Amino acid sequence: MKKMVGKQSLEFENPPFIRSSVSIVGKKEGEGPLGQYFDMVVEDPLFGQNSWEESESYFQKTAVEEVLKKANMTKDEIRYLFAGDLQAQCIATTFGLLDFEIPLFGLFGACSTIGEALSLGAAMVSAGYADDVIAITSSHLGSAEKTFRFPLGYGNQRPLTSSWTVTGSGAFILSNKTGNLKIRGCTTGKIKDYGIKDAMNMGAAMAPAAADVIYQHFEDFGVGVDHYDQIITGDLGAVGHDILIKLLKDNGHDISSTYTDCGVAIYDKETQDTHAGGSGCGCSATVMSSYITDRMYKKEWKRILFVPTGALLSTVSFNEGQSVPGIAHAVIIEVAEL
Amino acid sequence: MKKMVGKQSLEFENPPFIRSSVSIVGKKEGEGPLGQYFDMVVEDPLFGQNSWEESESYFQKTAVEEVLKKANMTKDEIRYLFAGDLQAQCIATTFGLLDFEIPLFGLFGACSTIGEALSLGAAMVSAGYADDVIAITSSHLGSAEKTFRFPLGYGNQRPLTSSWTVTGSGAFILSNKTGNLKIRGCTTGKIKDYGIKDAMNMGAAMAPAAADVIYQHFEDFGVGVDHYDQIITGDLGAVGHDILIKLLKDNGHDISSTYTDCGVAIYDKETQDTHAGGSGCGCSATVMSSYITDRMYKKEWKRILFVPTGALLSTVSFNEGQSVPGIAHAVIIEVAEL
Numbered sequence: 026m027k028k029m030v031g032k033q034s035l036e037f038e039n040p041p042f043i044r045s046s047v048s049i050v051g052k053k054e055g056e057g058p059l060g061q062y063f064d065m066v067v068e069d070p071l072f073g074q075n076s077w078e079e080s081e082s083y084f085q086k087t088a089v090e091e092v093l094k095k096a097n098m099t100k101d102e103i104r105y106l107f108a109g110d111l112q113a114q115c116i117a118t119t120f121g122l123l124d125f126e127i128p129l130f131g132l133f134g135a136c137s138t139i140g141e142a143l144s145l146g147a148a149m150v151s152a153g154y155a156d157d158v159i160a161i162t163s164s165h166l167g168s169a170e171k172t173f174r175f176p177l178g179y180g181n182q183r184p185l186t187s188s189w190t191v192t193g194s195g196a197f198i199l200s201n202k203t204g205n206l207k208i209r210g211c212t213t214g215k216i217k218d219y220g221i222k223d224a225m226n227m228g229a230a231m232a233p234a235a236a237d238v239i240y241q242h243f244e245d246f247g248v249g250v251d252h253y254d255q256i257i258t259g260d261l262g263a264v265g266h267d268i269l270i271k272l273l274k275d276n277g278h279d280i281s282s283t284y285t286d287c288g289v290a291i292y293d294k295e296t297q298d299t300h301a302g303g304s305g306c307g308c309s310a311t312v313m314s315s316y317i318t319d320r321m322y323k324k325e326w327k328r329i330l331f332v333p334t335g336a337l338l339s340t341v342s343f344n345e346g347q348s349v350p351g352i353a354h355a356v357i358i359e360v361a362e363l
Numbered sequence: 364m365k366k367m368v369g370k371q372s373l374e375f376e377n378p379p380f381i382r383s384s385v386s387i388v389g390k391k392e393g394e395g396p397l398g399q400y401f402d403m404v405v406e407d408p409l410f411g412q413n414s415w416e417e418s419e420s421y422f423q424k425t426a427v428e429e430v431l432k433k434a435n436m437t438k439d440e441i442r443y444l445f446a447g448d449l450q451a452q453c454i455a456t457t458f459g460l461l462d463f464e465i466p467l468f469g470l471f472g473a474c475s476t477i478g479e480a481l482s483l484g485a486a487m488v489s490a491g492y493a494d495d496v497i498a499i500t501s502s503h504l505g506s507a508e509k510t511f512r513f514p515l516g517y518g519n520q521r522p523l524t525s526s527w528t529v530t531g532s533g534a535f536i537l538s539n540k541t542g543n544l545k546i547r548g549c550t551t552g553k554i555k556d557y558g559i560k561d562a563m564n565m566g567a568a569m570a571p572a573a574a575d576v577i578y579q580h581f582e583d584f585g586v587g588v589d590h591y592d593q594i595i596t597g598d599l600g601a602v603g604h605d606i607l608i609k610l611l612k613d614n615g616h617d618i619s620s621t622y623t624d625c626g627v628a629i630y631d632k633e634t635q636d637t638h639a640g641g642s643g644c645g646c647s648a649t650v651m652s653s654y655i656t657d658r659m660y661k662k663e664w665k666r667i668l669f670v671p672t673g674a675l676l677s678t679v680s681f682n683e684g685q686s687v688p689g690i691a692h693a694v695i696i697e698v699a700e701l
Contacts (some may be wrong), residue, residue, distance in 0.1 A: 028490075028492055028493070029490045029492060029493065029494075033466045035443075035492050039441055052448060054635075075683075078679060078680065078683060079683075081416065103404055104367070105551060109471065112677065112679065113451035113452065113510075113677040113678070113679060114451065114471065114676060114680075115471045115472065116675070116676070116677045116679065116680045116685075118552060119675040119680075119688055120680070120688075122554065123554045123556055123688060124552075126553050127373045127553060128552060128553055129472075129551070129552070129553060129688075129690065130470070130472075130479055130482075130551065131470065131471040131472045131481060132468070132469065132471065133447065133452065133453045133469040133470065134468075134469045135473040141468055141469065142671035144468075145468060145483065148487060148490065148492055149484075149486060151490075152365045152366075152486065152489075152491075152578055153367070153490075153494070154366055154367060154486055154490070155367065156367075156371050170677075172451075172679075194604030202371065207387060213443060213466035213467070213468065214459065214466060214467070215464050215465060215467060216457060216461045216464075216467060218461055218672075219506065223550075223624075263610035268577060293461070305616065323488075332666075335451075336539075337452065337454070337457040338452060338454070339450065339451040339452035339454045340451070341416055341450065341451060341454065341510075342452075342454045342457075342458070345413075345414055345416060345417075347454075350457055350461060352467065352469075
């Protein structure tokens with residue numbers, strides 16, 4: 026019954042179950058290689074709402090409704106929400122989750138937020154502070170491009186290093202009762218700044234944070250690559266994917282044969298014109314709650330290290346010439362009955 | 364040894380100590396009625412930096428350095444940071460805490476964030492997931508006005524309902540070892556939307572959330588106003604202060620004789636021209652870590668309910684015509700040896 030492990034990790038004494046999970050994505054995600062795995066594909070990018078922001082909130086709202094339905098639960102059975110998004114002041118979360126009237130811990134870890142939400146949610150359940158909680162994040166191409174780069178209507182050219190923000194929301198019910206998967210532990214990441222100043226190259230900004238937390242995870246638990254059937258980062262994309270492999274190889278760990286990045290997996294590089302791949306708070310959340318859980322339910326992967334990655338910038342920090350630091354949080358997810 | 368209490372509350376089995384706390388504020392806050400209580404008053408609003416944003420980060424950085432110094436600790440002894448601010452994508456936190464290389468849980472609850480940070484930090488320490496953590500938030504008049512309303516240089520008129528964002532940062536070390544105060548428990552708030560659409564009247568937007576969480580706190584623990592020497596809200600200001608008293612009176616609780624609002628307390632209404640009072644992530648954090656802890660150290664107040672309050676808006680949500688919902692988190696703080 027360990028709790029604190031090494032410098033940055035926890036091993037839960039009562040590993041919480043993932044009781045149910047739901048992935049709701051947009052049309053482009055539905056047309057990609059993982060299309061068959063998503064619970065719901067929404068053809069209308071506005072999801073029947075009036076703005077990109079309202080649409081993103083509606084993705085979160087629908088994800089909570091669906092994840093409750095899947096677990097045959099009501100909102101009154103959920104003690105806490107752990108939630109966040111990429112918009113300024115986490116406003117997609119505010120308006121998406123308002124109606125549920127569930128106590129909320131608002132989180133911000135950029136695109137790593139679902140890793141933070143799963144870590145804190147699992148800790149609270151394991152400690153006996155809740156029976157069931159929901160971890161949820163979202164992103165939306167329209168709201169994210171407007172927030173961080175250019176409004177879609179501007180039609181700017183995107184360099185090959187740029188990523189494509191996933192439109193979607195992924196939600197998980199963590200429970201002390203039942204489920205096919207368990208959260209065994211977590212390694213919480215530090216902010217890492219390698220001085221990247223290119224808002225169109227998030228992969229390079231985040232890869233050092235992912236390398237740092239994965240390396241520390243191995244150190245803390247005294248394990249290596251072979252301990253996991255798959256190591257899965259959030260949204261490094263093609264550029265960050267290669268940098269991560271190199272950084273870890275330089276530090277004695279070759280993850281190349283068992284490594285997946287959700288941002289690389291979600292779009293078809295040849296036909297979908299997304300350049301470096303997918304990104305956003307919704308990227309790792311929707312891939313985890315669809316393709317990855319599916320492979321785990323089938324016991325093709327029995328133990329994974331899930332490492333959502335985030336780039337910490339705002340338009341203000343960027344326009345004031347600040348670099349783009351990264352952060353990443355690692356979560357150990359196992360098949361409940363190994 | 365209770366843990367979950369009622370619908371929304373926790374009572375910690377091992378109530379963490381507040382090992383040390385630090386308040387660092389700007390010139391105007393130093394000139395106010397609580398001036399003598401702050402640990403550091405910074406005369407230069409830029410704190411020697413190049414922008415309001417960098418200044419706010421420097422407030423956070425200095426607060427962590429000072430709170431460690433006060434506890435005679437090093438950064439390596441801190442397992443987690445629980446931190447947030449008001450700027451878009453929590454960028455004051457990113458650049459303020461970057462150099463410490465401590466695992467970070469980034470939080471967003473608008474001006475209620477210090478309540479969220481103390482709740483989660485205390486939960487993690489109580490559960491045995493950390494020995495020592497830091498909870499910290501900040502705000503800055505320059506960065507907040509630019510973010511939410513008008514840049515200071517524009518010189519716009521401020522209505523009497525508007526509040527004045529506190530420039531400052533408050534930091535707390537929560538510990539399982541030693542300290543004069545303890546965090547006994549918490550009640551986590553829900554988002555409450557009463558349809559307020561005036562970004563210059565945050566007090567009215569937040570008061571319903573404060574009333575809701577305080578009412579639920581009384582219900583969960585089966586206590587009333589007389590259980591606390593003082594009930595202290597974050598930054599409702601003069602307008603929200605009166606609304607809260609009325610809302611709770613309508614629901615059977617008269618808090619008027621033992622109620623303080625940090626936003627009302629921090630400035631002199633007659634001479635400092637701040638209109639409704641102070642606000643911001645730094646308001647309740649700096650008043651708690653100065654004036655309130657001082658009164659508790661002197662045992663004038665032995666048990667308080669600390670209720671930081673937040674208004675959930677962004678310029679985008681506001682300009683798109685959305686309302687301003689509120690959230691508030693209640694934390695029970697006691698003298699360690701009652």
